[in-house]
Amino acid sequence: MDSIDKPIRVCVHRGMSIYNLSELENDCSRSTAPLCVIGAGIAGLLFARRVAKKGQRVIVVESGYASYDPAIHALNEIEDPAERYSRALTGRYRGLGGTSSRWGGRMIPIGKHETEARPYLQQQRWPIAVDPLESYHDEIEKIFKVGDGPFRGNVISDEITSKYFPVEDKSLLNRWAKVPSFKNCNVFTLLKDELKELENIEIWLGATVCEFKLDRAAGRLSGIVARNFSGKQLEVSADRFVIAAGTIETTRLLLLMNAASDDNAFRSCRVLGRYFQDHLKSEVATINRRNPSLTNRIFGYRFLNATRRDLHLELTETAQRGDAVASAFAYVAMDLAESPLGYIKKLAHGIQKRQVDPNDLWQASKNMGLVARSAYWRYLRKQLFVPASIDLHLMVCAEQLPQWSNHIRLADKRDRFGVPKAQLEWAPTQTDERTFRSAISHIAGYWERSGMDRVCPLEWSPASSDPALPIIDNAEACAHPSGSTRMGTDPAESVVGPDLRCHAVPNVSVVSASVFPTAGSANPTFTIMKLALWLADSHLQGAPRREHAFVPSEITGSVVSSHEVPAPVARDQFGAA
Structure with a gap:
């Protein structure tokens, strides 16, 4: 950090430093480190903590503050011409801890078969194996102070659960999500004592990234500029950057980086911003509580090893293959x-x-x-008491498959910093409708086979009962956005590689659900956390570095790595020779 800038620390520890950009004595501060992380949410803080514990200096730049700020929150506004996406402001939060400050905390891993090839849906396998990510499972559970134990099988062994939720059903698999207590949801609160002992973490608050500095000759990002509403700014230079700002903001930042290169940085990539997806949810039925105590026993949240466990009733792989549909899961919501x-x-x-x-x-x-x-x-x-007056709603969440037309681009309208907002073109499709219909059919059969139709029958919604009324017309997003910076091995058809580095700008990594090729039927946060720790370990272990961007071949026009170009040419890696 330049000594002439004399920033004021708002949180002084013998280790970690937290600065508030608005309290700078001068209008500009500069800081340099090997690593810069954009976003102090779950992924960003887990990554930064991991590398800092190994002695590497890291700067974390966060748009928000330690607590909610309405002016900062307004930066999450998007342009949505169809007015179809309702979760831009209710599912995303800036500040220390990011969305974990409002997160419900449902933790459950993505199903392995959902990351493998699904030819019945024309979906390829994920380019990384998910098995190695399981090694982070226990560590994450310890951070959030949830009990150990499996998510499926005979997790809960009481008589009621065993009777009404059979383990080996052909159509529906019952899994049990783990939910941290409210006080153990905010990741910054959980990590604060540990972070403050780390001298090589520097966190900047109220610093919204607005500008990218590119080394055009090398095809790399060399620095960022972050600003606050008063015009003060922070300039950060680093060797590597990690963007961990949530799906929509991460995608917008990469689009802004591309614009800074005159649209040359990602010129060989067709899919930046494309294939945006979210889980779709709809209330498909009300559960009749003719026996309030019994329905409470069946559907009330369980507590196992001091951890809340929530029912996650998902379509089996067999059911999905049989109907040629995507994943879906049901859960019970309480009014x-x-x-x-x-x-x-x-x-x-x-x-x-x-x-x-x-x-x-x-x-x-x-x-x-x-x-x-x-x-x-x-x-x-060991259950939540649910008074008889409270209705129980059966909700279905459907996996939205990648769709080219669902995408994020830069809008013409600008935010308070004068930077283009994200514009979202998004809508459910008939493919999503078929997934909902399949789930409803299998749930109806499950209710009969388990005997629940006799003790707590389902009162189906009009759309669930009548195929002529599209469920997708009233379905809404779950605030689980993903897919718009998808990972893959082909630089033309993916934004990041299996190492989570951008093909086009390889000193920029992305750790966000935006890299998911498909969404599966699980809340994405558990998988995001595993990816953040895996990325940190890959960095610490010295994973092979792609030093230069991909450039168009002079001879064939195909995409090749820069080190394969036969002879050095004086050129701008982000532009023409």
Whole structure:
């Protein structure tokens, strides 16, 4: 860091330094490190912590602050001409911890078969094997303080679970997601004590990346410029950059980098921004609670080894192959908004966000009977108590398959920094409709086979009951965006390689669900965390480095690595000779 800039630390420890760009004495600060991470969310902090523990200096640049800021949050606004995507502002958050500050915390791995070739869907296998990622499983669970144990099989052995959720069903597989407690959801809160001991981490808050500095001769990114609303700026130079800013923002940043190169950096890549996908969810039925206590026993959240376990009822591989459809899973949602139980939940969420509403505390205190009964169910029955007045909704989430027309590009409209916003062209398709219909059919059969149709029958929604009413018309995104910087081995058909480095700008890596070729039927965060740790270890182990960008062959026009060009030519790697 340039000594003349004298930044003010807002968090002073004997190790980690956290700076607030708005508190700079001068208008500009400069900092240099071997590594720069863009984004201090789950992926960015896990990566930075890993490499810093091994003695490498890393700078983390974060747009948000330690707590929610509405002006910063407004930077998540996108252009959505069709007004179809509803989760740009409700599923993404900037700041220390990123979206984990509001995250529900559902942790479950992607199914292995969902990363393999699925010829019945014309989907190729992922270019990386997922088995090696399993080595990070236990470490992540320890960070979030959830219990160990499997996600499937005889996970929960009580009589009710064994009776109504058979392990070997032909159509539906019951898995049990792990959910951290509210206080253990925010990754920065969990890692803060450990991070503050690391002298080689430097975190900048209120620093939104607005500009990219390119070494055009080498075809590499040499620096970034981040700004705040007052015009102060931070310039960071680094050997390597890791973008960990969530799917939509990560894609926008790569598009901005391409624009900075006069659209030459990714000129050989056809797919940057393409194949955007999200899980689609729809309420397909209400569960009849004719026996409130029994339905509570069947569907109430379980607690195993002090960890909440949520039902994740997904289409088996056999069912998917038989119907030639994508993955889907069902879960039970509870309508807590108008219940006193809702105040208890809001109070817990407030503790997670460090923003406790005194009214929630007061309302909870007025319902001590409910609190006592909840405690009985929680500690003796190891389940959440769900009052009879609360409706149980059966939700289905469908995997949205990659679709060329669903894409992100730079909009004509600009944000408060004068930088183009992301514009999203996105809509569900008939392929998604078929996945929903398959899931509904198999759920109906499952209800009969398990006997649940006799004790808690499903009251299907009109669209679920009538094929003439498209389910996708009212389905909404789950805030699990992915796919728009997909990984692959062909630089023309993928943005990053199996090593998560950009084919076109190889000193830039991406760790985000945006690299997922397909979404599968699991919440993406668990897999993102594994990729972040794997990328850090690959860097530390000295994975082979691709020093230069891919350039068009002078002879054939095909894409080749720069070290294969027969003779050195004085040229701009991001442009013409």
